[in-house]
Amino acid sequence: MTPHHLLLGLAIIFAWGFNFVVIRWGLDGLTPMMLGGLRFLAVAVIGSCFFAKPNTPLKWWFLYALPISFGQFAFLFTAMEFGMPAGLASLVLQAQAIFTVLFAILFLKEYIRPYQIIAILIAAIGLMVIGSENNDTHMTLVGFVLTLVAASSWAIGNIATKIISQKGYSANVNLVIWSCWIPPIPFFLCAYFIDGSDLMWDSLLHIDITTIATLAYLSIFATVGGYGLWSFLMSRYSASTVAPLTLGVPVVGLTSSAMLLDEHISNVQWIGIGVVLVGLILNTFGGKWLKALSR
Template identity: 25%
Template sequence: MTKRDIFISLALMCLWGFNFSAIKLGAMQTDPILLTALRFTFAVFPAIFFVRRPPEAIRYLIAYGIVFGLGVWGMMVWSINLGVSAGMAGLLMNMSIIPSLAIGYFLLKEHLTPYKILGAALAIAGLLASITITDGSVPLKALPLTLIAALSWSLMSFVVKQSKTKHVFAFSVWGMFFALFPLVLFVFIFNGTQPFIDLPSQLNSEVWFSILFQAYPTTLLGYWVWNRLTIKYPLSTMAPFTLLTPIFGLIGSIIFFHEDVSVLKLLAFALILSGLAISQWRPKKVEITSAKLKSECK
């Protein structure tokens, strides 16, 4: 992975981490699924009028829209509405490292190095420790929603990989278009028309900021960059970077919502960072040996 792409990945994780605080700002004041639908509405329109539909099969666009829109963000925003803290939301999203590595290995035949496996194990230990020591940050009723969101994240990356798209921005925009109907339908099924009736009175400056921050820098810019990197590098290489999101998510939650952080929680987060570092480690002597072999073959 190039240094430039590593830097871009780190900046993206910072953006996504702070996004959880922006989500909480809106989710505390309006219906969470409707908030997500508004996010994707602004992300799709008017961009879709200026972007030609990508040539990939429509099944990939539909799958991306449902999994990404309803599966990842519909469920995660709902869990935040039920009381999951902004810091813990980012952390729980990273349970996706388990299915991502499994999908990469079993379905995409990607190579898992011992360092990736050890790094993932340390990171998972940090995640489990954080969940265990947190008081009130993860209501039990919200936990299944966060796990669905984490699984959906891995499935979303798999869909992008399988589509083999070379039109990343167009794929993102058109895929998100297919998220709108499932999200709106979900609101109707579970809450009827009341959220739509209440919405105009709820659209204050904080809710608008939440919607627009999610729609433009986080979604349009962020996922365009992420999808490009997902296509360029193996899932098992990209997945560990998402472990940084909860670190930035926690920082944002401390700044904006004064989330309490114990020493034990900080230690658990340190495990996650250690896991990320180890998973990206590549011994120099392996690279030297590889270079020598290539030289000898010539």
């Protein structure tokens, strides 16, 4: 990867890692469902001006958007509202890689390699360590569990992406952007039944500049810009070269959350974080290492 393209990759890592701090700020001004609905509405309106409509049939838009856009962020935003620290959320959400492997085995009948089993077990142990240590930190068990549900929703979206590709359709950034017209519907419906119409209108009528800036970051930088650059890199380099960059996201998330949100992580949780990262690294690079050793 050229130095210029590596800088673009680092920009994506920062945008997606800092994204969790911005979400925390956004939840100070909007309810989880309103934040989700307005975010994806903004992405749809802005992104549709820059990316062509995909050739994927509408039914596959729903298969993709409902789990990965609505499900993932409805549970993530709710988790952070109910006590999941932004930094830990950025790490625990990466469990999607493990859930993706498990769901691929269940639904796509894919073969699981021994190193992937070991990686899943290591990451699971790390997650259990993090989840068990919630007495002396800001994290709640409810927030932790909801974040895991968000990660599983992301994984279901990954399986949907595989299915769409197998059907011969494009599952690229164009689908990501245009499918954002779908999640505002369930988000606003949930906001109506959970928050009530009065709170919905009040949050819109009294929206402040901080909340507008938050929505701008989440839609323009984290989604349109982030996925646009990610698609650019994926089109020029192998997936094995680009995909590992996401391992830097929780590093940025944990660091920025500690600096800007004063989040406290216990020593035991740091151990759990390290164990999870070992599992994720093994899952990402294990195949490449085995090929190198077999030569």
